Amino acid sequence: MLEPDRVDYKSAGKAPTLEVPPDLTQLQRENRYAIPEANRGTATASGYGLQQNVRPTSTAVVAPKATADMHMERSGNQRWLVVKQAPETLWPQIKDFWQDSGFLINFESPQSGLMETDWAENRAKIPQDFIRNTIGKALDSLYSTGERDKFRTRLERAADGSTEIYISHRGAQEVLVGQQKEGTVWTPRPADPELEAEFLSRLMARLGVEDTRAKTAAASVVSQPTRAKVVKGSNGGYVEVDESFDRAWRRVGLALDRVGFTVEDRDRTQGLYFVRYVDQGRDAQNKAATDKGFFSKLFSFGSGSDKAISAQRYQVAVKGAGAVSQVAVLNNEGRPESSSTADKILSLLNDQLK
Structure with a gap:
């Protein structure tokens, strides 16, 4: 598990305007804070309180405490939370959690249960050397780790009314290229399961579990x-998983999040995920057009291309047969896909489902 002071994210985007959370009680307008008229002479707190007939009150505006009825499950290197609450109740709390953690929300779809953050930098990875400690605070924007992370959260409604919460990580790093190292390119980094577990434990604490218990749950959950x-x-090929349909369906959804798919829709009764896929390497390189790191600013001039990367549409089919399930890639029309891209997708999914 990561140390608490080793996670300090800051998004490169523009923060949204401050909004009052909808679950907080609105303060009533009162005139007890009005400035006394000048012709009343010297103003004192006791005198003004008597004139306004203000009575002390103990009422406070406090956010409602979330339930602590939750636990963490694990399969392989994948972990997820199971919370005894409906997705509609958890959605605004999870959105606030990511924003308070230093991220901007880049995409959200309550209908499909998907929420994705913007790329952000873990500023805690920047070395705290003598130079930065003395002048770095004034020129902090010049420092960069050359790494960015983004997270996708997916909510699945369970049959018993609870919600399963999955967090998947994607990373990018800036690498020097060229014979003279005159340029940089963003390349993908492998998903970090421990970083996912760290944020799952923090989310547990946010939803009402004690910090110590949340970290213990993330570290001790049985694989x-x-x-x-x-x-x-x-x-064509398919991935054979030694799991029943219910568990395979959930884990395939998390695997799709990890390897860069955008889930546009899903049909659990048919066992279909309708997805768009962009290679992580191309997505990470495209990121440089909107978020250039320190090395890019130093070695390059001008702006990069902001053209959107086109994504192919596929269907990922999960079919169960007792204790075994099959995961296949279909084209947009629902027919078996046998291209090299399909083979790559199956390989990526297989790596995540092992």
Whole structure:
């Protein structure tokens, strides 16, 4: 687990305007804070209180305490929270959690249960050397780790009315390129399961669990190893997972988040995820157009291309047969996809489902 002081994110985007959370009681307008008229002479707190007939009150505006009825589950290197609350109740709390953690919300869809942050930098990774301690506070924007992270949160409604919360991480790093190292390019970093676990434990604490218990839950949850393998069939390849449909469906959703898919829709009764896929390497490079790090500012001039990267549409089908499930890639029309891209997608999913 990461140390608490080693996570300090700051988004490069523009922060939204301050909004009053909808679950807070609005303060009533009162005139007890009005400035006394000048012709009343010297103003004192006791005298003014008597004139306004102000009575002390103990009422305070406090955010409602979330339930602590939750636990963490794990399968392989994937972890998720199970909370005894409806997704509609948890959604605004999770959104506030990410914003208070230093992130901007780049995309949110309550209908599909998806929320994604903007790229942000973990400022705690910047070395606290003598130079930065003396002048770095005034020129803090010149310092950069050359790394960015973004997180996707997915909420799944369970049959018993509870909610399963999945957090997936994606990373990018800035690498020097060229014979003279005159340029930089953003390249993907592997997903960090421990960083996902850190934010899951912090979310547990935010939702009402004591900090110590939340960290213990993330560190001590028993791993349930699973097996997955790529199988070549007559109609193309598929990933065979030694799990029932219910568990395979949930884990495939988290795997899609990790490897860069955008889930546009899903049909659990048919076992289908309708997705768009952009290669993480291209997505990370495209990020440089809107968020240039320190090395880019130093070695390059002008702005990069802001053209959107086109994404191919696919269907990811999950089919259960007892204790075993099959995960296949279909094209946008629902027919088996046998291209090299489909093979790459199956390989990525297999790595996440092992």
